[in-house]
Amino acid sequence: MRPFSRSLPMGAAFWVCFSLVAVLCRGVRWDETYEHAQVLAGWVVYPPWHPLPRYVAGVFSLQTRLSGWILAWGGNAVLLCGFRNVLFLSATILSVFLFTSSLTGKTHWGHLAALLMLQGTFLEFDGSYPTFVWPELYSNGHIGGGFALFTVWALIFGYPRLGGLLLGLMPAIHLGQYPPVLALAGGMAALALLRAGCASARRHLPPVPPCSFRVLMPYLAAGLLLSLGTWLLTYTASVAQGAEAAQSLWRSYTFHHDPHRRFPPGNGHIILAGTLLLAALRGRKQPDRGWITVYVAIIAGLTWGTMILHAVLGDRLPFLFIVWMPYRLINHIPPLCMALIAATLARGQRGAWLLPAGLAACLLVAHPGALGDNAVYTRYLAHGEWLAFFLFGAALVQAAGGGVRRRFTVVVLAVTGLMPFHQFGAVCFLAGAMTQGHAHRRPCSGIRLLERPALTCAVAGLATILLLVQQAKQHDWLPISPIQRAIATETEKDAMLLGPPDSCMIQARTGHPVLAEAATASFISYLPELGPVIDALYRDCYGITFAVPRPEGFDTPWMAVWEGRDEKDWSALAARYGFDYILAPEGVSPPLPPVRESRGEGVLYRAPRAEIPGQQNIPEKR
Secondary structure (H helix, E strand, O other), X not given: OOOOOOHHHHHHHHHHHHHHHHHHHHOOOOOHHHHHHHHHOOOXXXXXXXXXXXXXXXXXXXXXXXXXXXXXXXXXXXXXXXXXXXXXXXXXXXXXXXXXHHHHOOHHHHHHHHHHHHOOOOOOOOOOOOOOOOOOOOOHHHHHHXXXXXXXXHHHOOOXXXXXXXXXXXXXXXXXXXXXXXXXXXXXXHHHHHHHHOHHHHHHOOOOOOOOHHHHHHHHHHHHHHHHHHHHHHHHHHHOOOOOOOHHHHHHHHHHOOHHHOOOOHHHHHHHHHHHHHHHHHHOOOXXXXXXXXXXXXXXXXXXXXXXXXXXXXXXXXXXXXXXXXXXXXXXXXXXXXXXXXXXXXXXXXXXXXXXXXXXXXXXXXXXXXXXXXXXXXXXXXXXXXXXXXXXHHHHHHHHOOOHHHHHHHHHHHHHHHOOOOHHHHHHHHHHHHHHHHHHHOOOHHHHHHOOHHHHHHHHHHHHHHHHHHHHHOOOOOOOOHHHHHXXXXXXXXXXXXXXXXOOOHHHHHOOOEOOOOOOOOHHHHOHHHHHHHHHHHHHHHOOOOOOOOOOOOOOHHHHHHHHOOHHHHHHHHHHHOOOEEEEOOOOOOOOOEEEEEOOOEEEXXXXXXXXXXXXXXXXXX
C-alpha cells in the first residue's frame, strides 16, 4: 500500500512551499477569522450585548481560537491572514495530490492532478456552500474540508498514527464536516473487529483497511484531548453569556433566509452520482478504491437522506439534522473525483495521455484572446467544467472495462442521465468517451510520447510557472479602499460604524467595531440564543426581520428605510445602538451631513446622537 517512502512526503512538502510562494506572489488577502481574532485579542472592543463577541466566545472552533492566540502573542494582519491563506491553498491541493499519488503509486500523476484542480476545473460542482481554488475570504469551511480529506487519506492508505491524531482533532477543526469521517472510521473499526473475531467469515468479508486500530488508539486519544480542551474553553466562555434560547426564530431564519442550508445546486448532485459510479466500477478490484467508494456513499447518504427529511418535514426538521450544513459535504467530492479520474486514466491502457493534454488545453484556454470569439469562451470554456466532463467521460469508459458493448451501454446510460440537467456537459462527456475509446483501439506514437513521465513532468513544471506568473499579475496586498483607510486614520478610536447589511470585512480594514456585516445574520444558525438581539438589530436598522419568510422581490428594503429616516430618527437609533458613523453606498443618501465621500465606494456620515430618557443600550431587553 506504500509504493514510495520519500517521494510522497517530498511532494506534499513541495505543495506546501508552493502555497507559500503563490500567496506571496498573489498577495495576502483578508481572512474571515481575522475579525474574530481582533475581538478575542481585545484589539476591537464591542459592547457586551453585541452578537459578534458573544458568537466568538461561544463557537467551538480551534481555528478561531488559534487566530486569536496569534494576535494576542504579537502577530499582525499580514502574519495571521497570510498563514490562513497558505492553509487554504494547501487544503485545496494536498488531498488531490495525496489521493492520486497513493492510487497510482506515482507522484508525478499526483502533481498533474493537483495542477488540474488549481485550474478551477471543478469549481462549478459545489454544494450549498461555494468552493474556491485560490485563497478567498471565507476559509474555515475550505480548511475543514481539506483536513477531513487528509484524515480519510491517512485512514485508507495505512498511516494509523497520523490518522488517529487527525481523527481526534477533527471536531475542533470543523465539527460540521466530522460525521462522514467518523462514520468511515467506525465502519473500518467494525470490519476489523469482525474479521478478528470471526475467522470462518473472513472469506466473505472485504479486506481489512491497512490502518491498524491498535496503533491508532493512543493518537486518537491525544487528538480527542485537544478537542476536549478547546470545547472546555468555549463552554466556559459561552456559559458566562447567560443567553436565552430562541428556537422559533432560529427555524424561521434557517429555513427561509439562510442560503447555506438550501438544497444543493444540480451540478453538485451530478458529480456526487458520477463519482459514486466511477468509484464503484473499480472498487471491487482495488480495495483502496473500495474504501473511497464507501466514503462517497456515506456522503451521498447523509446529503440525500437529509434532503428527503427536509422536503418532508420542512421547518419542522430537528435542529441537529441541519445545523451542521450536511449539504456542504458535496464539497468533499470534487477532489476525490479528480483523484479517481487521474488514477483511472493513469493506470489504464492508453488513457494517461489525456491528463497532460488536458492541462495543456487549460493553459491555452486561460488566455481567451487566443481563441478569438469571446462570447463562446465566456459561455462554454471560461469556467472549466468542460474539461471535468471530458476527462470523466474518458475515465468512465476506462473503468467500465469489458467489451465494446458494455462500454457503449455505460456511455449511453450516462449521457441519457446527463441530458435533462446539463446538455453541454453531456456533449463534453461523450467527446471524452469517444476520444478514449478511439485511442484505446488505435494508439499512435504521439499518445505514447505524452505518456512518458519526463514529458508529463515538463508540462507540470510549465503549468506551475505560468500559474505563479498569472497570480503575480493579480497582486494585491490586504486591499483597503480610500474611504476605509480614511475611517481607520481620521475617526475616533473604537467609534462604532453602521454599514450595509451585505458588507464584508469593514472591521478588519478600519479597526473599528461594526454593528452588522454579511456574516452577522448567520450567527443565528450556530447559536440560536443570539436570534432575538440579531433580529431586533436588523429590524430597527435595516427594516429586515427574520421572524417571517422573506417577501419575493423585496431584496433591498434597507435602502429605502435609510433614505426615509429623518435626523431625529437617526439620532434615536444611534443612541439606542451606540454607533457613531454611517457608511452608505453610492445611491443611498440619508438626510445627514456627509463627512467624507469617495466615488464608487460610498459616503461616510456622522451619526447624530441624542440621549433618550429611560432608554437602555441593550436591544434584547427593550
